[in-house]
Amino acid sequence: DLVARSAREQGVEPGAAGTGSGQSVGSGCLYVVYDPVDGRCAMAAAGHPAPAVVLPDGSVSFVDLPQGPPLGVGGPPFEAVELSLAEGSTLALHTDGLLARGETWAVDAGRERLRRALERAGPLDAHCRAVVDALVPARPYDDVALLMARTKRLGADQVAAWDLPCDPAVVAEARRAATRQLSRWGLEELVFTTELVVSELVTNAMRYSDGPIRLRLIRERALVCEVFDGGATAPHLRHPRTTDEGGRGLLLVSQLTQRWGTRFIPEGKIIWAEQSLTDLPA
Numbered sequence: 001d002l003v004a005r006s007a008r009e010q011g012v013e014p015g016a017a018g019t020g021s022g023q024s025v026g027s028g029c030l031y032v033v034y035d036p037v038d039g040r041c042a043m044a045a046a047g048h049p050a051p052a053v054v055l056p057d058g059s060v061s062f063v064d065l066p067q068g069p070p071l072g073v074g075g076p077p078f079e080a081v082e083l084s085l086a087e088g089s090t091l092a093l094h095t096d097g098l099l100a101r102g103e104t105w106a107v108d109a110g111r112e113r114l115r116r117a118l119e120r121a122g123p124l125d126a127h128c129r130a131v132v133d134a135l136v137p138a139r140p141y142d143d144v145a146l147l148m149a150r151t152k153r154l155g156a157d158q159v160a161a162w163d164l165p166c167d168p169a170v171v172a173e174a175r176r177a178a179t180r181q182l183s184r185w186g187l188e189e190l191v192f193t194t195e196l197v198v199s200e201l202v203t204n205a206m207r208y209s210d211g212p213i214r215l216r217l218i219r220e221r222a223l224v225c226e227v228f229d230g231g232a233t234a235p236h237l238r239h240p241r242t243t244d245e246g247g248r249g250l251l252l253v254s255q256l257t258q259r260w261g262t263r264f265i266p267e268g269k270i271i272w273a274e275q276s277l278t279d280l281p282a
Contacts, residue, residue, distance in 0.1 A: 003027055003072030026072040030093055036154045037218065039087065044080040046071045049099065052118055054090040060115045087153045092118055097142035098135055110135070124148050154220060161216040166206050174202050174215055178225075185219050190275055193256045197225050197273045200249035205229035209268070222258070223275045230268035 003026060028048035034041045043051070043063065047070030050063045063083070069075035085091075092114075099110030117131040128148045136144050160181045164170050175195045182191050198215065205213045209231030218224040253260055253273050260273040 007072060026070040028070050034151060036152060037159055039084050039153055040082060041085050042080050042082045044078045046078060049094060049096050052092040054118050056086055056088040058119055058121055060118045085151045087151060090148055090150045093147040095143060095145045097144040098146055124150060158219045164213040164215060166213060168206060171199055171202050174198050181217055189280055190223055193275060197253055200253055201227040201271050204249060208233055222277055224272055226270050226272045228268060228270045234262055
């Protein structure tokens with residue numbers, strides 16, 4: 001959407017050459033989502049090199065990632081790949097400037113050089129700098145970027161989940177379960193807001209979907225409340241009039257939490273809301 005809008009603003013078609021400049025409106029992109037609860041990692045590429053994965057034992061491999069067209073060019077839908085990463089694995093995301101340009105053999109040689117450089121373990125900051133120094137000449141032909149991220153898992157004591165039947169009577173029990181969990185975590189200051197968030201999200205799930213509902217609380221740098229349901233309809237934030245009797249649920253959630261949103265999964269969708277833990281008294 002951003003590429004298409006940029007193209008319209010510049011008066012050219014997405015993926016087409018601009019007038020007189022020889023530049024095209026388009027962009028490569030690699031999108032990665034990692035779930036620290038179960039270690040699953042999903043990714044998709046739009047004309048961008050696949051990342052390398054360094055396992056905890058030091059072995060290096062490259063993800064077999066289908067290449068979609070660059071953003072703005074059009075074409076078939078992007079295909080995602082999902083894999084499970086062991087705790088302590090390292091993802092190395094990089095631009096093609098880190099590898100050799102040109103023939104396939106040159107790119108393959110660049111990958112092999114990258115593999116050897118990544119096998120040398122060390123702290124991420126120093127390791128990232130060492131890899132760039134080893135692969136990038138004094139005058140690179142293209143912009144070079146390398147991003148390294150090491151995976152970790154959240155402990156069992158940082159996650160609490162409940163499966164709920166699609167019955168309005170369980171909304172009150174969901175609030176009580178969340179309150180008990182916050183007390184175990186020592187987060188009593190967040191009870192009022194969390195009860196409201198749980199009540200609104202669970203009620204919405206029951207109202208607009210059928211089937212089981214799952215409530216999950218995650219405590220890390222923030223407190224995340226997630227509600228899963230099997231529906232495919234995205235929620236819409238409304239601004240009700242003073243005389244309206246309903247429609248304020250998501251508005252209240254958006255006002256009382258730092259962030260909220262929706263993500264879709266094959267089985268349905270998850271609506272989540274996040275409260276910061278950094279502002280709480282020690």
